[in-house]
Amino acid sequence: MSEPRTVAVVGAGLAGAKTVEALRAEGFDGRIVLFGEESHRPYERPPLSKGYLQGNDELETVFVHPEGWYAEHDVDLRLGVPVTGLDRHARELMTRDGDAVHYDRLVLATGATPRRLRLPGGDLPGVRYLRSVDDSDALRAAFRPGANVVVVGAGWIGLETAAAARGAGATVTVLESAELPLLRVLGPRMAQVFAGLHRENGVDLRFGVGVAAIHGDGSAVTGVELDDGSVIEADTVVVGVGVTPNVDLAQMAGLDVDNGVLVNASLRTSDPHVFAVGDIANAEHPVLGRRIRVEHWANALHQPEVVAKSVLGREAVYDRLPYFFTDQYDLGMEYVGYASADDDVEVRGDLDGREFVALWTREGKVVAGMNVNVWDVTDRIRDLILAGQPADAFELPAPSA
Template sequence: MADSERPIVIVGASLGGAKAAEALREAGYRGGIVLIGEEHERPYERPPLSKGYLTGKDDREKIYVHPPQWYAEHDITLRLGTAVAAIDPAAHTVTLADDGQVGYHKLLLTTGSEPRRLPVPGAEQDGVLYLRRVDDSDRIKAALRPGARIAVIGAGWIGLEVAAAARTVGAEVTVLEALELPLLRVLGREVAQVFADLHRDHGVDLRFGVQVTELTGADGKVSGVKLGDGSEVAADAVVVGIGISPATALAEAAGLEVDNGIRTDQHLRTSDPDVYAAGDVANAHHPLFDRHIRVEHWANALNQPQTAARAMLGQPDAVYDRVPYFFTDAEWTPRQPNEPVASRDKLSMEYLGYVEPDGYDRVVFRGDVKANEFIAFWLKDGRVLAGMNMNVWDVTDPIRELIVSKRVVDADRLANPNIALGEV
């Protein structure tokens, strides 16, 4: 079979994989599409696993990207519960764990990432939980109950979202973090402090600058977290959220260039011209920043596949240049249906832009930080690098324009809520 007659194969039946298949069909591609996934679940979105699905606000059906019949209706071969063992770029084949082979014309890797494991004694006991897949969310949900003692290791996005969900159901929550503030590497000290205050205000016991040395337990069941100072935090369950690592093993073994993810150009093409990558696993060259960046958030998995699909179909203008975006949301106060939630009791945040931990020289706040209704801007030499709106809506477009324009702004006007962002 000629390469051009082979299907496009997508490895990773995730949000990114499903969206790539959808984009190929929408672009008019009528050839074969094979979507291969290791999980037995059809492609689903991951944000609800630490948000609405975890808290019980959303039912399971809402997490899926497409209805079950969608794949057959669009002539997409969906192979679930199927692990990929190897890729041979020279032969244009994918070898499956059951020794089967699938030839490809173009290959897209949406293999995502995996949670980093906690490297301490006792970490393999029952009750030590990670969050990546829907079954993980089910296990954490079962552990969140009134009065339960939940220890969360890591004060990143996942850790804080789980902590908020646990407090909402009435669990006792202790968050353990090696750094001195939550989200410090992502947000910097000024905004990280806001998140620390907000979670403490809602009963989360935040402990910073701590070292986890052991998970204690009896009969194979975790019962606590031992710290470097010899103290111990009692726990009925321990949720570990210490970051994720891009799933690059297949790419490395295939000889693709790997550096903090699978390295791609702005078209999401890897070092092999017939292999592309998108989502968490892709370290893509971004034309706006003129550098490679890897973004571990939903928006990349949602939007990069559209660029990859068009690029695989030979469209030279297929360039991924969207400003990085992510969001988080949480509520702490149980309420009756239709009862409004005070701003201080909810966290609805959107973030646009890209800033290295030491890449800014000033943070400008606009709005009421104490009321939890504000926008924060990260600036370097008077230019906006990123903006975060907290419980303030319909501002992402002007924030994006400030970032993309790269123009020098007046910080006092930027901070003044009486001046429209478009006029700063």
């Protein structure tokens, strides 16, 4: 296949922005069109639930590139322009304002959308989600001393927003249907670490509960009704119950879709002219030996390096292990690898003092590791996983003097 003259990228988040950057870094000098639904230029999402939400980072720090970067690199950046149709046979994109844009190669980076609460009162003012800069701005304004914040869902977004709300002086209640936070991700032993962390910081954690309705006066939220009929006072409700990959465009165009857009290890879809990156890419992983779709910053950051080569007809596969991180109160954590809650877990260090490394093993081999307030060990854990080593091969670094 000859090198393309026009590459279109749909989705102006981190994955889309890094894709156009990688194309230019690979020497592509053809036309690039980058479509984004939001009016903001491409930005990173982790600060929205971490430093920016906590008030520690300025807005300018969230953007992927300086404002003039796109013009300087001859990228046709179209903000506030949703793509509504894809004709794969004509290789054309249709926008909401009626434009048709031809492409030779197309990269889908459409991201994901938070799952909504489908229950009475779920659309009241004060019921909030966290996906965009505007969402984070609204939460920053709502998190204040004396506010009553109820968080529905004890996943990463739920716990990070709970920590930010407590840091701002709000009263916080977290509701979770499972028995512990992050149970499906970390398993019961590590989930207890995060439950203890939030309780010690004054969060009212309620597990094994369901939400029946959101109460309000029509203009604001006043409370959250649980399945047992009890009501928790609230003036802000944060919903963090997962996301759904934005695959409508791919599905309407007839691409293979199953829990995301199906791509090979080179991030190519069932159409050789179309690729997918980031939250929507359900990719064959050559190291893990299975398909995997990961909704983390590291994928959006690094997959574009591979997809740019693939778009230009060069050999490349995405074989990085999944990686993510979190910062909550005085706990900093990094996780690398891919484990299930059923895998065995071994701990090195001080679990009670929250300064440790947890290693998940399967058939005696390390498959994932999590370092909590222990730093500069992620590369060593990654090497253990790639080499198929046992947990005994890992030693904690000596304490600093």
